[in-house]
Amino acid sequence: MDALIHLSSTTIFTDCSSSSSSSSTACLLHFTTTKFPNTISRFNLQFGISNPKFPKTIITHCSSSSATAIQVDNETAATVIDGKRVAKDIREEVAVEISRMKDEIGIVPGLAVILVGDRKDSATYVRNKKKACDTVGINSYEVRFPEDSSEEEVLKHISKFNDDPSVHGILVQLPLPSHMNEQNILNAVCIEKDVDGFHPLNIGRLAMRGREPLFVPCTPKGCIELLHRYDIPIKGKRAVVIGRSNIVGMPAALLLQREDATVSIVHSRTKNPEEITRQADIIISAVGQPNMVRGNWVKPGAVLIDVGINPVEDPESPRGYRLVGDICYEEASKVASAITPVPGGVGPMTIAMLLSNTLLSAKRLHNFR
Numbered sequence: 001m002d003a004l005i006h007l008s009s010t011t012i013f014t015d016c017s018s019s020s021s022s023s024s025t026a027c028l029l030h031f032t033t034t035k036f037p038n039t040i041s042r043f044n045l046q047f048g049i050s051n052p053k054f055p056k057t058i059i060t061h062c063s064s065s066s067a068t069a070i071q072v073d074n075e076t077a078a079t080v081i082d083g084k085r086v087a088k089d090i091r092e093e094v095a096v097e098i099s100r101m102k103d104e105i106g107i108v109p110g111l112a113v114i115l116v117g118d119r120k121d122s123a124t125y126v127r128n129k130k131k132a133c134d135t136v137g138i139n140s141y142e143v144r145f146p147e148d149s150s151e152e153e154v155l156k157h158i159s160k161f162n163d164d165p166s167v168h169g170i171l172v173q174l175p176l177p178s179h180m181n182e183q184n185i186l187n188a189v190c191i192e193k194d195v196d197g198f199h200p201l202n203i204g205r206l207a208m209r210g211r212e213p214l215f216v217p218c219t220p221k222g223c224i225e226l227l228h229r230y231d232i233p234i235k236g237k238r239a240v241v242i243g244r245s246n247i248v249g250m251p252a253a254l255l256l257q258r259e260d261a262t263v264s265i266v267h268s269r270t271k272n273p274e275e276i277t278r279q280a281d282i283i284i285s286a287v288g289q290p291n292m293v294r295g296n297w298v299k300p301g302a303v304l305i306d307v308g309i310n311p312v313e314d315p316e317s318p319r320g321y322r323l324v325g326d327i328c329y330e331e332a333s334k335v336a337s338a339i340t341p342v343p344g345g346v347g348p349m350t351i352a353m354l355l356s357n358t359l360l361s362a363k364r365l366h367n368f369r
């Protein structure tokens with residue numbers, strides 16, 4: 001039996017125990033019905049909470065008052081935003097452009113990567129970036145410095161790459177050893193080659209209306225690109241960014257604002273962060289806290305972009321650990337309309353955007369359209 005139901009508001013209570021794999025969510029619905037005002041005992045109901053693309057929620061039990069606690073089985077999980085696939089598409093697009101440029105003007109883009117110290121994760125990221133460059137036809141130049149090298153040595157190399165016309169992008173892998181001044185080093189990269197978009201002049205332009213940065217930081221740019229490629233509207237939406245780092249949170253908030261979202265930033269000193277995230281149509285989380293964002297932090301139908309890549313111990317995994325996001329996927333994917341997985345979400349997009357920025361730089365230098 002179908003009934004026409006008007007929902008005036010919805011409050012969701014999720015079971016938040018981290019080990020729980022329960023598939024139901026308790027829900028307080030305030031509703032009126034046109035056909036069966038007082039007598040509904042059991043019915044199926046389909047409604048789109050905030051995104052009509054992802055409508056199906058089945059209510060399997062309810063009692064007969066107009067504001068009633070009922071059981072909702074969310075049979076439709078959120079759309080999985082497949083960053084790995086989108087990143088592959090982008091790499092293919094970049095590769096096509098690179099071969100066209102090579103054919104027409106004989107120029108091949110070049111990316112220089114500077115790695116200081118021997119952090120294992122940094123070495124892995126740099127290796128992955130080099131591999132990605134190879135697949136699209138970007139020349140990559142890698143320089144490694146020992147942990148105890150001086151700031152001057154690194155600065156000298158940056159200056160060499162600044163002057164080298166075959167290098168179109170310079171990336172200094174972060175974090176740097178603590179004895180180095182990150183600010184001095186990032187300022188030394190000339191803005192025309194700042195493919196990470198970390199130079200204060202690029203960030204400053206990003207923050208100003210009517211100005212254009214030469215490059216947008218790769219991770220936040222990748223987040224927005226995912227929203228675009230999944231046709232998720234941003235204009236006029238409420239967006240909440242969790243985290244205010246220079247490399248992700250802050251530029252992500254600026255980008256969302258440039259896309260006409262109304263943006264709030266939640267950070268470590270925010271009181272009751274979940275009250276703010278619950279208002280969001282779009283959440284971008286970049287804090288590095290495994291499973292911090294629980295199902296009950298999320299408004300039904302919200303879109304979730306998870307930047308966190310957190311290793312957690314897992315004896316069953318061959319590496320001894322597995323990667324999880326900032327968002328508790330298990331819980332949140334039952335409430336959201338779309339969500340990025342970890343791994344396979346934002347991570348691969350970061351690298352794809354780096355390749356795209358390097359191509360952009362070479363095109364700009366050689367006035368190639």
Ligand SMILES: Nc1nc(=O)c2c([nH]1)NC[C@@H]1CN(c3ccc(C(=O)N[C@@H](CCC(=O)O)C(=O)O)cc3)C=[N+]21
Nearest residue numbers: 125171172173174175196218343344345347348350351
């Ligand atoms: N100057 C600078 N620029 C950066 O862009 C930069 C940096 N420093 N320092 C470190 C962070 C981190 N980062 C990642 C890139 C790709 C993945 C990635 O592809 N991750 C895979 C998982 C890889 C795995 O399984 O280990 C995924 O999420 O699917 C992750 C993290 C770039 N960073």
